[in-house]
Amino acid sequence: RATTRLLLFAVALTLPCALAADVPKVVAPKVAKAPKLDGTSNDPLWKKAAALDLREATGGNPRLKTTARVLFDDANLYVAFECEEPDMKGVRREVTQRDGEVWRDDCVELFITTDANAGYKQIVVNARGTVLDQFCARPRECDATWNASVAAAAATGAQSWTLTISIPLKDLGAPKAECWTFNVNRTRPKRGGFPDLEFSWAPLSSQNYHEPA
Numbered sequence: 001r002a003t004t005r006l007l008l009f010a011v012a013l014t015l016p017c018a019l020a021a022d023v024p025k026v027v028a029p030k031v032a033k034a035p036k037l038d039g040t041s042n043d044p045l046w047k048k049a050a051a052l053d054l055r056e057a058t059g060g061n062p063r064l065k066t067t068a069r070v071l072f073d074d075a076n077l078y079v080a081f082e083c084e085e086p087d088m089k090g091v092r093r094e095v096t097q098r099d100g101e102v103w104r105d106d107c108v109e110l111f112i113t114t115d116a117n118a119g120y121k122q123i124v125v126n127a128r129g130t131v132l133d134q135f136c137a138r139p140r141e142c143d144a145t146w147n148a149s150v151a152a153a154a155a156t157g158a159q160s161w162t163l164t165i166s167i168p169l170k171d172l173g174a175p176k177a178e179c180w181t182f183n184v185n186r187t188r189p190k191r192g193g194f195p196d197l198e199f200s201w202a203p204l205s206s207q208n209y210h211e212p213a
Contacts, residue, residue, distance in 0.1 A: 033073065062199055064188065068108075110165070121136075150167050151166040
């Protein structure tokens with residue numbers, strides 16, 4: 001039967017979805033058409049999605065606000081990010097090469113799987129819209145030769161930068177799956193009186209995004 005919703009669990013990578021009843025979760029609504037992928041969440045379709053507020057990676061209230069929203073249709077998964085930034089001139093977005101060291105820039109990350117026993121996909125996008133995508137059989141065992149047809153667009157505001165991302169469901173391995181384990185993160189390199197900042201929707205045991213609590 002057709003999938004009408006995706007139930008996303010913020011357990012990231014550790015538990016089968018059916019066992020994760022006590023962890024944060026959200027329903028990603030299905031839309032009839034794609035939202036506008038212009039780097040902003042101005043399209044009213046994004047308002048159909050619940051706001052996922054990221055916290056400090058290892059717990060605690062965030063020093064800067066980061067919000068993600070997730071939608072999908074028959075073909076793609078869509079994610080929008082809004083990243084508060086008081087020092088827009090200092091935003092690091094140097095990497096332009098696909099599968100380059102995108103994680104060294106201001107960036108966001110997605111971790112996605114429909115079967116925690118079969119590895120997961122990691123997608124990193126910097127504030128310029130440059131993409132790194134890879135398949136991880138297990139934490140720290142990742143293959144960057146895996147590529148999805150990821151489309152990303154970035155935009156900037158007075159005190160924020162934003163992204164919209166589209167990922168084909170077929171590239172994620174299970175387009176008809178209804179229950180996914182999933183996490184989103186944000187990295188902000190040290191500057192402007194702040195240390196390196198790392199944010200996560202799922203609770204983490206360390207600042208390594210591959211190691212959920």
